[in-house]
Amino acid sequence: MANIEEKVEKLLEETINNLGYELYDVEYVKEGKNYFLRIFIDKQDGINIEDCEKVNNEIMDLLDEADYIKEQYFLEVSSSGLERVLRKDKHFYDNLRKRGRS
Numbered sequence: 001m002a003n004i005e006e007k008v009e010k011l012l013e014e015t016i017n018n019l020g021y022e023l024y025d026v027e028y029v030k031e032g033k034n035y036f037l038r039i040f041i042d043k044q045d046g047i048n049i050e051d052c053e054k055v056n057n058e059i060m061d062l063l064d065e066a067d068y069i070k071e072q073y074f075l076e077v078s079s080s081g082l083e084r085v086l087r088k089d090k091h092f093y094d095n096l097r098k099r100g101r102s
Helices: 003-016 050-065 089-098
Strands: 024-033 032-040 073-079
Touching: 003 032, 003 050, 024 050, 032 050, 050 073
Parallel strands: 032 073
Antiparallel strands: 024 032
């Protein structure tokens, strides 16, 4: 059975792509007593706060309907950032390609 991050990624990827963004990564973590679902997005010319708000508004209902997460959690949508974490094989390959080493 897929973990929460994988399920959420499959659920949201098409919607986020259709909005003109790339779903870079999904992270579900517990920090202290709180749970966080972090959705990292990207696009060619960068991400701003309006982009994060637009994606947040589109995915909230999808997440509520899917009900993958039973605990109360905080949803955060943000840019993957300049110092993005390379957690997946795809991240490594994309990073190398952008540097012209593929």
